Amino acid sequence: MYKIAIIDDNYDQRETLRRSLDAYLEIKDSNFVVIDIFPYDTETFEEYFDWILNENIVCLIFDERMHNETEGGIGPVSYRGNQLVSIIRERYKDIPIYVITSNKTDEELTAKFSEFEDIIERQEFINEGEKYVDRIIRSTQRYLDENNNELKEFQELSKMVASGKNTGNQMNRLLALQTKLHLPLDINLGERKDWLDEYEERIKELEALKLELELKLKKN
Incomplete structure (x- = not known):
């Protein structure tokens, strides 16, 4: 089973986004599954590489500010979404990576725009979710092809x-x-x-x- 994965330190945001994606994917009759995790508290980032491979992940969705919250005694982590994308791109050059964030104009994030498939404002996703889910499905399918x-x-x-x-x-x-x-x-x-x-x-x-x-x- 191929998976779209959400990485976000805010549990409520992560859960809301996962449920929203699940609902849209069901409407689209897609076989992709959505999973979510709290960011790994890591220095080597190898956990991400093993996770992507072992979980058959074919698309990633980040939050930008994933360095604020704790969960299960872990965190806050020391990096942001725009830093994590550069690490993952070292090994996974073509996997679709999106950011859904309330801080779309953040300068550090926009400076990495070319490394993402798209940077999506959270409210825009709420208002036009079907449009964005269509894009996510298309890019993920291209990657599989x-x-x-x-x-x-x-x-x-x-x-x-x-x-x-x-x-x-x-x-x-x-x-x-x-x-x-x-x-x-x-x-x-x-x-x-x-x-x-x-x-x-x-x-x-x-x-x-x-x-x-x-x-x-x-x-x-």
């Missing part, structure tokens, strides 16, 4: 490498896709047998992921 196409390319290149018919450029492309898609495939160029054994182990996982993506795209 792109990943599906890249997964197919990865599989084709993997087969070429396994058969020894690849070029140097194709190997470089394979490694780039492995990094971008965060696929659990450890390629050791010096050990052909190890590579082939690893390929056989992992290709079934890739086929299952490809099927899951295709079924998701058909439903939408």
Whole structure:
């Protein structure tokens, strides 16, 4: 199940936004699920990377001022939404990231506008939620489509490498896709047998992921 995730230190705002998105997604007959979390109190930010990967998150929605509140004895955190987006973009270049905020004109936030899909005023979202949810669904679906196409390319290149018919450029492309898609495939160029054994182990996982993506795209 693919998820749209909200990160906000204000529980009431987070809960209200989650319920609102759930209602709109149900109207749109979308299969995306909405989850929400209090920001991680972290110095390395690795928790976010693991969370995105393990939870199948395909879209993120931030609050800008996520450094004010505490929850469950955690917080307030030391960073804001415009700082977190730069961290996540280091690893997830293309994942859709939105801000829904009451501080749309904040200078630090607007300076990072290019790193977000959009910066949305909270009241605008309340007034025109359906319009914004349509945009969120479209950008999230594009992201899934792109990943599906890249997964197919990865599989084709993997087969070429396994058969020894690849070029140097194709190997470089394979490694780039492995990094971008965060696929659990450890390629050791010096050990052909190890590579082939690893390929056989992992290709079934890739086929299952490809099927899951295709079924998701058909439903939408």
